[in-house]
Structures are given as C-alpha cells and as structure tokens.
Amino acid sequence: MKFYQLSPKQRRSILEQEGIELTEIDSDILNKLDQLSENVVSGMYLPVGVVQNLVVNHKKYIVPMVTEEPSVVAAANHAAKIFAQNGGSVSVSQRDGIYGQIVMKITSDFNLKDLKKEIPNLIKKVNIKFSSLVKHGGGLQSIEMVKKDARQFNEDGELLFVKVLVDPAAAMGANKVNSILEFLKDTLLSFPEVQEKLFAILSNYPSQLTTAKVELDPDTVGGMEVAKRICLLSAIAEDDIYRAVTNNKGIMNGVDGVLLATGQDFRAIEAAVGVFASRSGKYRSLSQWRIKNDKLIGELTLPMAIGVVGGSIKARNDVQQSFDILGQDITVGELANVITTIGLANNLSAVLAISTVGIQAGHMRLQARNIVADLDANHIEKNKIVQELVKNKNYTKEFAIQILNELRGNN
Incomplete structure (x- = not known):
C-alpha cells in the first residue's frame, strides 16, 4: 500500500522505524485529524x-x-x-460575491458579440442547476467575457477569458464557485467555436x-x-x-x-x-x-x-x-x-x-515567557521569573535558572 493509504498508526510506525521520535497522541484524536488532511501522523495544538x-x-x-x-x-x-x-x-460588510475565472481556446471564427447575447440565458441556466444556492440567497450574479490574443502568452490563436461573480450566501463559496465554473465550462464547450478549456477555477482576487x-x-x-x-x-x-x-x-x-x-x-x-x-x-x-x-x-x-x-x-x-x-x-x-x-x-x-x-517591550516580555516555558518550575515561580527577566532586561536561560535557584533558596 502507498503511504497515504495507510492508517495514521501505520504511518507513525514507519517514521518511528526510521528513528523519528513522535509525540504521543490520543488515537481517537489522531483518527479525526486524519479525516481533515493527508498523510496525517500527528497533531499540533495552538492556544x-x-x-x-x-x-x-x-x-x-x-x-x-x-x-x-x-x-x-x-x-x-x-x-x-x-x-x-x-x-x-x-x-x-459588502458581500456582492466572489470571482471565478474560465479561460478557453477559441477558433478564428469565434464571434464574441454573439456569445455575449447568450449571457442572460447562461446565468438563468446556472441558477436553475444550483437552485439550492439561490434559495439560500446566493447564486450566479454576472458573467463578463473578453477575447485576447494568445500571442501575448507565447501561444498561437485566441483565448476567451470569462469572469463570473457568484454570491455564495453564508458560505465562503470556493467549492460552490468551482462547481458552477465546471458546469458553465461544459455549457460553453457546446458552442462550435469554443475549442477547449485551459482552466476553470475560482479567483482569490479581493472581493x-x-x-x-x-x-x-x-x-x-x-x-x-x-x-x-x-x-x-x-x-x-x-x-x-x-x-x-x-x-x-x-x-x-x-x-x-x-x-x-x-x-x-x-x-x-x-x-x-x-x-x-x-x-x-x-x-x-x-x-x-x-x-x-x-x-x-x-x-x-x-x-x-x-x-x-x-x-x-x-x-x-x-x-x-x-x-x-x-x-x-x-x-x-x-x-x-x-x-x-x-x-x-x-x-x-x-x-x-x-x-x-516602543513595541520591543512587549516582544521582550514574550521572549521572557518563552525562556521560562520549559523550566522545571510551577506557575507562580515562572511568573516571578518573567517579572525579574523583564525588570533586569536580561533574557538568558542562565539568568532564569539563577532566579529560580534564588526563589528556592538554593546555592
């Protein structure tokens, strides 16, 4: 079996056999994480x-x-x-929609003016297909088309650039936009002057x-x-x-x-x-x-x-x-x-x-906290050490240990 086909436990075993030390993780948590990503072997935790x-x-x-x-x-x-x-x-918040883009190769006989006349019908067709999105207040809002000379991209022929605006309602909308683009792409390919699709995918352009x-x-x-x-x-x-x-x-x-x-x-x-x-x-x-x-x-x-x-x-x-x-x-x-x-x-x-x-004061307090994070000390001791590090503007591990020893009365 390929690595991605293995269970998380099996993947961990392979890495451990290679001498890699992995942190302990609950098996239920590991299996849940495996459903969210690929080749999962562990997890990271942020506060x-x-x-x-x-x-x-x-x-x-x-x-x-x-x-x-x-x-x-x-x-x-x-x-x-x-x-x-x-x-x-x-x-x-102005939530008009997010953009999607289709680029297709076209023949020399392609007539952009004729295709633009079909835009209202294309919008209607898409919104019927994705009626559930429309019911939630979203849907395809607009389609814009531009013809470009492919030679500016070091390619012969001409290209059709299609930009759409989709209202995703309460969702971010990436998956829905991509589905709409694929449907729209297939529809455009039914026009004889449209040869093939180069790509059809959402755009992360600001919206x-x-x-x-x-x-x-x-x-x-x-x-x-x-x-x-x-x-x-x-x-x-x-x-x-x-x-x-x-x-x-x-x-x-x-x-x-x-x-x-x-x-x-x-x-x-x-x-x-x-x-x-x-x-x-x-x-x-x-x-x-x-x-x-x-x-x-x-x-x-x-x-x-x-x-x-x-x-x-x-x-x-x-x-x-x-x-x-x-x-x-x-x-x-x-x-x-x-x-x-x-x-x-x-x-x-x-x-x-x-x-x-100055902003450095806050950053150095963070540095002090990082220094004491792995000290063998309790919460009260660590807070006192951080205060002394900041007070003395001495952000070294050696000084932190010295303060800890002083707190405990050690030589």
Whole structure:
C-alpha cells in the first residue's frame, strides 16, 4: 500500500522505524485529524485566547483568537477597551460575491458579440442547476467575457477569458464557485467555436470588502500629541513600503488569529490582502489614521471572503467552540465586521506602542515567557521569573535558572 493509504498508526510506525521520535497522541484524536488532511501522523495544538469586550455596531462580542503569540491577544484586548470607551467601531460588510475565472481556446471564427447575447440565458441556466444556492440567497450574479490574443502568452490563436461573480450566501463559496465554473465550462464547450478549456477555477482576487471605522477621543490614547504621532506613522506607511508591509503584518496578526479560530481559509485572505494593498499600483498601508474635528479617526478595509457554513466548519468541534464564544447566531457579515475590527484594534495597539514606549517591550516580555516555558518550575515561580527577566532586561536561560535557584533558596 502507498503511504497515504495507510492508517495514521501505520504511518507513525514507519517514521518511528526510521528513528523519528513522535509525540504521543490520543488515537481517537489522531483518527479525526486524519479525516481533515493527508498523510496525517500527528497533531499540533495552538492556544485559544479571547478578546473580552469588542464592540462592533453597538453590539458586544467575545472574540476567540488562535495564536502562539500572547502579545497579539493582549494588544487586541488593549485596543478593544479603547474602542469600547469611544462607542466601538462602525463596520460595513459588502458581500456582492466572489470571482471565478474560465479561460478557453477559441477558433478564428469565434464571434464574441454573439456569445455575449447568450449571457442572460447562461446565468438563468446556472441558477436553475444550483437552485439550492439561490434559495439560500446566493447564486450566479454576472458573467463578463473578453477575447485576447494568445500571442501575448507565447501561444498561437485566441483565448476567451470569462469572469463570473457568484454570491455564495453564508458560505465562503470556493467549492460552490468551482462547481458552477465546471458546469458553465461544459455549457460553453457546446458552442462550435469554443475549442477547449485551459482552466476553470475560482479567483482569490479581493472581493467581499469589509470596512471598520473608529472615532477616538485623543485622551484615550494618551493625548493629542500621541494621536498626531499615530497619524504621522500612518502617513509614512502610505508612502514607504518598508513601513507599510510591517504595518500590514501587525493588522494580519489579529485577523489571522480569528480566521484560524473560526475555520476560515486564512491563506486566501492573505493572498487577497496582498493584492488589495497594491491596488493603487504601489504597495501601501491597509489602514489609515487621521485627525478630524479633534478626533483620532482610524479606518481599515479588508477583503473578507469568509463563511459561517460549509467547509469543515460544522465538522470541527474546535471551530464550533469558537462560534459558541462568538454567538451561534452570528451572520457572515457580522463575523466579517468583527474580524476587520480586530485587525484595526491590533493596528492601533502596534502604532500606539511605537509612538510611546516602543513595541520591543512587549516582544521582550514574550521572549521572557518563552525562556521560562520549559523550566522545571510551577506557575507562580515562572511568573516571578518573567517579572525579574523583564525588570533586569536580561533574557538568558542562565539568568532564569539563577532566579529560580534564588526563589528556592538554593546555592
């Protein structure tokens, strides 16, 4: 049998015979993980932290975040508290649909004008075939067609590019869009001038845009001078790519944490965000901070192709736990609003730290926690050691052991 055809236990046995030491894992958990991926031999576990009081559109949420970096959760909580003091965020989710693309080879006799006349019929035919999606409020929304000379791709002949927009309702929609594209591709192949399909697949181009906005009293961030410094950092990130990419990484620290917790395709969001940040032709900051009418105003827009049904969401108990925390009745639009607001919160905490004490302090506290993680010490001892490491700004394992010995009265 091939490796992928073996049971997880058999795969583990092969690796162990090669001298690889694998961590112990419950067999039931291992078998469940095997249903989610390929060639499974073990599992990894990440902590689930929460943001306690995120206010979005006058509604309070407890938000789960999956990340190994405690400063990300702490930063989100810190900014969420500031947001709440100022009434929270106002957020709007525009969920028109996600894109799909078909590219086909066509003959020299192909008449684009004639095929475009068939677009209403094609949309109707697809939506009849996928009537269950239509019943849930979704369906194929539009079809656009463009003919291109294949020579620009170092190929003879001509190509037909078909772009579709599909409303996936409450799902992220990748599987449904791909199914629609395959059906539409087969229909197009019935036209005599259409020769063959090159590909038919969804596009992760930015869609389903969500905007979160906050208006803050400068006193809640440390005063007007701090607010002005935040705006200066924002302006620099608009112009300087080195600052922009780090600014955006800080935003995605929080966004990815919630995407992971709620079972989303965070890789698709990351890819779309990269394109969206470059939409002007230059890579820029995703967020903007400015002062208007003596208020510090922050705004963030993100592509947010997510779902609250579909995929593995209902099949995973850990993801369902996250929805229990958020509220099982949360809509896909509300979840998009929450995630984007978390991104803005993490952004505020980062630029606020840079504008005041510097961000390194939080990172070094994380370093201190990592140093003591594998010490043979109890929870109280570890907390005291972390405090001493930070106080003395000495982040070495040797100093941590010295403190532990002093706590225990050892020489």
